[in-house]
Amino acid sequence: MTFQLTDELLENITSLINLQNDRELTTLFEEYHFADIAEIIDDLTLDQATYLIKLLDSQRTSDILMELEEEVRERILDNLSAKEIAEEVEEMDSDDAADVISELPSNRVENVISQIEDEDRAKDIVELLSYEENSAGGLMAKELVRVRETWTVAGCVRKMRSQAKNVTRVHSVYVVDKHDKLIGRLSLKDLLTSDTATKISEIYIPKVDFVNVHTEAEEVARIMQKYDLEAIPVVDDLNRLVGRVTIDDILDFIRDEAEKDYQMAAGLSQDVEADDSILRHTRARLPWLVLGLLGGLGAAMIMGSFEDILENYTILFFFTPLIAAMAGNVGVQSSAIIVQGLANDDLKESLVNRLLKEMLLALLNGVILAILLLGFTYMWKGDFLTALAISLSLIIVIVVAGLVGTFVPLFLHKRDIDPAIATGPFITTSNDIFGILIYFYIAKMVLGI
Structure with missing residues (x-):
């Protein structure tokens, strides 16, 4: 059934927040999708929205934050401590985490990154922040599944299981050499139908579309549209596999560009929303x-x-x-x-x-x-x-x-x-x-x- 935000529901949530009835609030929100919760939060006051974000667990609120309007999210983050923001971004994909941190005032960025407990995650975010916003490096996520050409099918499956825990969706499996240079992709069908002792080098597909970290986002979108790709790997200047751009990232970019071009064509010199001042x-x-x-x-x-x-x-x-x-x-x-x-x-x-x-x-x-x-x-x-x-x-x-x-x-x-x-x-x-x-x-x- 399609979610509808009614006045009665909003009044009930507001009342529970005012009463600080955390148990009922937690139970109530268990049945809602994070996108629906984001819609609710958009209609709450800043204090009420912040209360909910602090109440719910980070696994859910990390998704909720990414669904909020950018200005709403920025105001909520202003009300959170560096430690609380770090807990949120640790639950996000690396590209979303980098987007959120990039929205923070420059004096808070370093504080938040220093509070991230996972050092590898912190390094990934710092790397992503170093790329131009509208480039493949600025759009990519670090989470992906990569296998080495020297592995056997059995060893490959074991490694893939551990890697896949950190990947929301496995669009493709990429094959790299011992220097992490991208050399091809792996078909799941070939992986499942091959003997467990077979080397990946014998079954991988050497032809793979990819982009450089400095490739402009518009070019990335064009390539993915032309070849009907759900994801495309990203390599650095040494051809090492460093990330991937997924179709949802490209759709967000295309939507933002379309909105910007539409407003520019209509004679607006900057991005504005209907409810702006x-x-x-x-x-x-x-x-x-x-x-x-x-x-x-x-x-x-x-x-x-x-x-x-x-x-x-x-x-x-x-x-x-x-x-x-x-x-x-x-x-x-x-x-x-x-x-x-x-x-x-x-x-x-x-x-x-x-x-x-x-x-x-x-x-x-x-x-x-x-x-x-x-x-x-x-x-x-x-x-x-x-x-x-x-x-x-x-x-x-x-x-x-x-x-x-x-x-x-x-x-x-x-x-x-x-x-x-x-x-x-x-x-x-x-x-x-x-x-x-x-x-x-x-x-x-x-x-x-």
């Missing part, structure tokens, strides 16, 4: 709104320089919003397709071919829309020359907007700048200005003013 929302929105304001002022100044045309052909004024809107829409459409192609690594054409294709596409769309606009304007006002000027302007505006929307994200990508920035107010504002400028120049030329 007004001040945080203002800081996120204001920079792009200022850009929009400057763009609007630029468009107004351009229109002001064509007062003579507007005085004689007032109808041009009424079509100004249409021209600006079409320029912005076409530019956003073009840039969105390019950004998506860059994200999926689907763009194989050269820049010239891409621009030529976009120009032809924009020209075709522009001609069709211009014919419709020409007919409407002529029937409305009965002035063919003015209708022609507006329609020709629309064609050129659409072509230019398509080229700008294509070129800008490609240019940003070449400069290692997130091209998602091009799909938001940046493209809309720039194309509005270009559109208005082109519109009045074409009208001036056609109408002979």
